[in-house]
Amino acid sequence: DIDLSDFTEWEPIGMPEKVTYGNNSLTYTGSAFKGKFNGGGHTISNFNLTAAVGKDAAVGFFGMLDGATVKDLTVNGKMTVSATGAGSAGMLAGAMISTTVENVKVNADVEFKGTITSDRFVTGGVVGFTYGTGDANSLIKDCVMTGNVNAVSGDGNTANGATAAVYGGITGFSTTPAESANVIANCENNGKITASLGRCSGIVATAHAGTTIRGCVNNADQVNTFGDG
Numbered sequence: 001d002i003d004l005s006d007f008t009e010w011e012p013i014g015m016p017e018k019v020t021y022g023n024n025s026l027t028y029t030g031s032a033f034k035g036k037f038n039g040g041g042h043t044i045s046n047f048n049l050t051a052a053v054g055k056d057a058a059v060g061f062f063g064m065l066d067g068a069t070v071k072d073l074t075v076n077g078k079m080t081v082s083a084t085g086a087g088s089a090g091m092l093a094g095a096m097i098s099t100t101v102e103n104v105k106v107n108a109d110v111e112f113k114g115t116i117t118s119d120r121f122v123t124g125g126v127v128g129f130t131y132g133t134g135d136a137n138s139l140i141k142d143c144v145m146t147g148n149v150n151a152v153s154g155d156g157n158t159a160n161g162a163t164a165a166v167y168g169g170i171t172g173f174s175t176t177p178a179e180s181a182n183v184i185a186n187c188e189n190n191g192k193i194t195a196s197l198g199r200c201s202g203i204v205a206t207a208h209a210g211t212t213i214r215g216c217v218n219n220a221d222q223v224n225t226f227g228d229g
Contacts, residue, residue: 005046012063026131032064039073047077055085058094065096088128098136114154122172164198176210
């Protein structure tokens with residue numbers, strides 16, 4: 001087990017320099033975590049992610065996961081983020097490409113303070129932005145998010161739909177080329193969501209092209225006050 005209570009600042013493992021987010025694409029420059037992280041049933045506790053996220057960034061315990069596997073892990077803590085433009089954040093990972101996340105439990109309260117411009121910003125309880133290339137897609141399986149969420153789009157963000165500020169309990173945004181499929185399977189979301197966002201959901205806020213959701217359960221109450229959200 002690892003206790004991160006002594007760390008007041010956190011640089012994500014695999015922190016990209018620039019991430020370009022599209023409705024059916026995700027590219028980046030710089031570093032990503034590309035290995036296998038087997039938690040072995042252990043817990044990372046007191047992980048408090050507090051960040052003003054810059055434009056074209058991805059933040060979390062991991063920044064970017066690319067062709068990686070993360071499994072059998074519990075993460076306890078809190079996430080408080082705001083943003084200056086398009087980007088993504090998640091307690092486990094800001095974004096991932098062709099990655100498997102399995103049996104990860106997140107226990108964290110989330111506060112998203114919004115963006116200052118009308119750009120898509122994706123927040124997830126587990127993973128922010130989930131992408132599969134088509135040749136190798138992403139899988140989120142047997143994951144649980146538990147926490148109270150307060151999330152707003154921000155005074156400068158009036159967008160709704162796929163280009164909005166979004167929150168999903170498991171992942172905020174999932175997409176692949178249209179003929180393929182990411183899979184979110186047997187996941188569970190618990191707690192309470194209070195939001196003013198263009199899109200918000202207990203499991204996936206934007207299940208875009210090529211996304212399959214099966215066997216998932218949302219137990220969280222949700223109130224979203226965003227007009228036309």
